[in-house]
C-alpha cells in the first residue's frame with residue numbers, strides 16, 4: 001500500500017483553481033466534469049444511478065458520457081440494454097478508435113465500456129499509454145459530464161478512478177453495513193487528501209426521513225473525526241419496485257416511468273448536483289483537475 005498511498009497523495013497535492021467566467025480560453029483546464037460514482041459496499045445502486053442520472057443530464061442537453069469502469073460485469077450495458085461493439089481493451093489491443101468503441105444511447109448519451117481494458121493499465125507500454133490518453137481526450141471539448149461507474153470498496157482499482165476524477169459521488173443505503181463501508185471509503189479519501197468534498201446519495205430508503213437520518217449519521221461522524229472533507233447530501237431514491245423492474249427489463253426507469261417518484265428523485269439529485277458544482281448554462285466551468293484529459297493522464301500515472 002505505500003506505493004499507492006504515495007501516488008494518491010501526489011495527485012491530491014495538485015492545487016485546485018477557481019472558477020472563471022466567459023470567454024472560454026484555449027486551455028486544457030476547460031473540460032467536462034469527470035465524476036466517479038462509487039460506494040463502500042457493492043450492490044447499493046451505483047449503476048442504476050449512473051444510467052438514470054446520465055439520461056437526465058443528456059435530456060437536459062448536457063453532453064454526457066458514461067464510462068463503465070467496473071471490472072466486474074458489464075452492468076451499464078445490461079441496464080441500458082445497449083451493447084457497445086468494442087471496449088477500451090479493443091482500443092488498446094485491437095486497433096479500434098474511440099469512435100469505434102463508442103455506443104450511443106437515448107438523447108445522444110454516449111457509453112464507453114472498459115471491458116478488461118482498464119485492468120491492463122499497469123501493463124501498458126508507453127505508446128499504448130499515449131494512445132489511451134489521446135483517445136479519451138477526444139471528449140475534452142465534446143462533453144460536459146463524464147460519469148464513471150466504478151466498482152465498490154477501497155481496492156486500488158476503485159481508488160484509482162476515484163482519485164483521478166474531479167468529483168466523487170458516494171452511494172449509501174440505510175443498511176448498517178453500507179453505512180460503515182461508506183464511512184471507511186470516505187475516511188480513506190480524507191486521510192490521503194484525495195478529495196476535499198464528496199457528494200452523498202442515499203438509495204433504497206423507505207422514506208425521506210430515513211434517508212435524511214442516514215445522511216446525517218455519516219455527516220456527523222465525518223465532521224467529528226475527519227479533517228479536510230466535506231459531505232454534500234444530494235438527495236435520496238426510495239426503495240421502489242419499479243427500480244428493480246427497470247433493471248430486469250433492461251430499460252432505465254427514467255425512460256420506462258418518466259413520471260414516477262424515482263425519476264423525480266434522480267432529477268432532483270441531478271439539479272442539486274449541478275447547482276452545487278456551480279455549472280452555468282454554458283457549462284463554462286474551469287475544471288479543477290483538467291477535464292477528461294487530466295483524468296486519463298492521472299489514471300495512467302496512478303497505475304504505472
Ligand SMILES: Nc1ncnc2c1ncn2[C@@H]1O[C@H](COP(=O)(O)OP(=O)(O)OP(=O)(O)O)[C@@H](O)[C@H]1O
Pocket residue numbers: 039041042043044045046047048049070075151152203204205237238239240241243244245247
Ligand atoms: N431504489 C431502489 N429500489 C429498489 N431496488 C433497487 C433500488 N436501487 C437498486 N435496486 C436493486 O439493487 C440492485 C443493484 O443495483 P445496482 O446494480 O445499480 O447496484 P451497484 O451498486 O451498481 O452494484 P455492483 O456493486 O454489483 O456494481 C438492482 O438490480 C436493483 O434490483
Ligand SMILES: [Mg+2]
Pocket residue numbers: 046047048070075149
Ligand atoms: Mg454496478
